[in-house]
Amino acid sequence: MSPCSAAATVAPLAADCLLVTPLFEFPFESVYVRSIVFVSLYVSVLAVLLSTAVSLPVALVVGFSEFPGKRLLTSLINTGMGFPSVVVGLLVLFTVSSQGPLGELDLVFTKEAMIISQFVLATPAITAISLAAVTSVDSNLRDAARALGGTRLDVALVTIKEARYGIVTAVLAGFGRAISEVGSVLIVGGNIAGADGVSKTRTLTTAIQLEARQGRYETAMILGGILVVVVLAVNALVVRLGDDGVMR
Amino acid sequence: MTVGRGRAASRSTGSAGTLEAAGVSFDYGDGAVVEDVSLAVDSGEVVVVIGPSGVGKTTLLGLLALFERPDDGTVTFDGTDAWAVDESQRLALRRRIGVVFQDANLFDASVARNVEYGLRIRRSWRDRIRDALGSVIGPDRPPGAVREALSVVGMADDLDSPAASLSGGEAQRVSFARALAYDPDVLLLDEPTSDLDPRNTAVIEDAITEAGERGIGVVVATHDMHQARRIADRVAVLLDGTVLESGPTDAIFENPADERTRKFVEGELVY
Structure with a gap:
């Protein structure tokens, strides 16, 4: 390592060093980092999209209809938020293993299995927070939608739109749980x-x-920084999309 | 219009835009809220249901709006029994009725988007998705009906204002425009000016009169006897879930037949 690059890794001391070298040298290939970021986002975003697609209708049904076992289901959803991720990973591994019910799909050590695992972890959080959000919408607004000629679906869409900030929070909480997950994945x-060098x-x-x-703390710290940036970027994007919908 | 007690008091001419409740009763489970009430409104008529708070005015309007099925009696629209048809046919009937509540209940969106709501949900899903995508990539262009409805209540310059920024009176005016925009045959208004100042009250009352002149049948529930006198073609006095008396406005106020009606219109306590 040249004196110049050694200094630049910590701080650029001389102007000529700054001109000819980056602030620090990546201790790994960029294709490796890109593939890791891609796998993280691919698995987490797909899992959260699937969770949201399931959670919102469940939240609406639980929030606005009466049926036997409603309180039990609500308790299960709330309990699911604190379910240990390692246990979820074990259950999913059993499910996709050759002896499990999804054994024929050969999903062990695949991104799809990781998506299933993150789906199971994110769904209770998204459902519980969405449920709180939709039930806090003023019932008069649902009556107004109905009075204006809305169908059940129209009323549900109005409810979702009015609860959008809470639902965005739910999605971000689910995404946060998914992308920061270690044990189950x-x-x-x-x-x-x-x-x-490409991540599978x-x-x-x-x-x-x-x-x-393995003791490569510098590398771990850089990857940690990238993870934080990715999470912040996704949060900013989702919040921005929520804000854009305010006046529409 | 005919209002009164019992099925015989309701009229069944079945003319276009006639909404009619005949001998309706309704019970939430702890005693009848509305009992054997008949009321019909024709196109272009302003009917005011007056009575103190808690006598069943809102429930009666809910029955007319087809929100609730009466325990007894029928609600017909142009002769069609609304509860004898399937849900899609009932939805079609419901979509010919506009409702304005005591609270404005505006959605968290712009004034234009609020007023356009009734028009939007009447479009096909294909058109709705196309409009939604269009509004994302380009400026919103509200239909002429939105601007027209807002101009009736003097709010045409507030198309792009957020609903949350409006005063209570302005919000109620927008709520009225929202119900007017899709050109209903009948408008039902539940205490529409009870929380408003005189200026906004006057705007709403003018709008009610204009709606009647445009051929819309209007039913207003209120405890404000002065308002009833100003805007009503006919009046029904509701007390304890039943109609005490009904008829032309002047007859009710000048020469009431029922003693409790006389007390009520003279401002005495009737409980």
Whole structure:
């Protein structure tokens, strides 16, 4: 390592060093980082989209209809928010293993298995927060939608729109749980990167765990920084989309 | 219009735009709120249901708006029994009725989007999705009916204002425009000016009169006898869930037949 690059890794001391070298050298190939970020986002975003598609109708049904076992279901949803992720990982691994009910699909150590695992973890959080959001919408607004000629679907859409800030919070909470997950994705995904340096099932969190365990703290810290930036960027994007919908 | 007690008091001419409740009763489970009430409104007529708070005015309007099925009696629209047809046919009838509540109940959106709501949900899903995508990539252009309805209540310059920024009176005027925009045959208004100042009250009353002149049948529930006198073609006095007396406005106020009606219109306590 040249004196110039050694200094630049910590801080650029001389102007000529700054001109010819980056602030720090990445201790790994950019294709490796890109593939890890891609796997993290692919798995988490798909899992959260699926969770949202399931959670919103469930929240609306639980929020606005009466049926036997409603309180039990609500308790189960709330309990699910605190379900240990490692246990979820074990259950999903059993489900997709060759002896499990989804064994024929051969999903062990695949992104799809990771999506299932994150779906199971994110759904209770998204459902519970969405349920609180939709039930807090003034019932007079639902009456107004109905009075203006709205169908049940129209009334449900008005409710979702009025509860959009709470629902955005629910989606972000679910995304936060999914992308920061280590235990279950490690179990069902296996933390695999190919010989070409491209991630198969390695995510930012499992890569950080691996780097830290092998003593490469600098690398782990950089990956941690990337994870924080990714989470902030996704949050900003989702909040922006929510704000754009205010006047529409 | 005919109002009164019992089925015989209701009229069944079945003319266009006639909404009619005949001998309706309704019970929430702890005693009848509305009992054997008949009321019909024709196109272009302003009917005011007066009575103190808690006598069943809102429930009666809810029955007329087809929100609730009466325990007894019928609600017909142009001769069609609304509760003898399937849900899609009932929805079609419901979509010919506009309702304005005591509270404005505006959605968290712009004035234009609020007023356009009734028009939007009457479009096909294909058109609704196309409009939604269009509003994302380009400026919103509210239909002429939105501007027209807002101009009736003097709010045409507030198209782009957020509903949350309006005063109570302005919000209620927008709520009226929202019900007017899709050109209903009948308008039902539940205490529409009870929380408003005189200026906004005058705007709403003018709008009610204009709606009647445009051929819309209007039913207003209120405890404000002065308002009833100003806007009503006919009046029904509701007390304890039943109609005490009904008829032309002047007859009710000048020469009431029922003693409790006389007390009520003279401002005495009737309980």
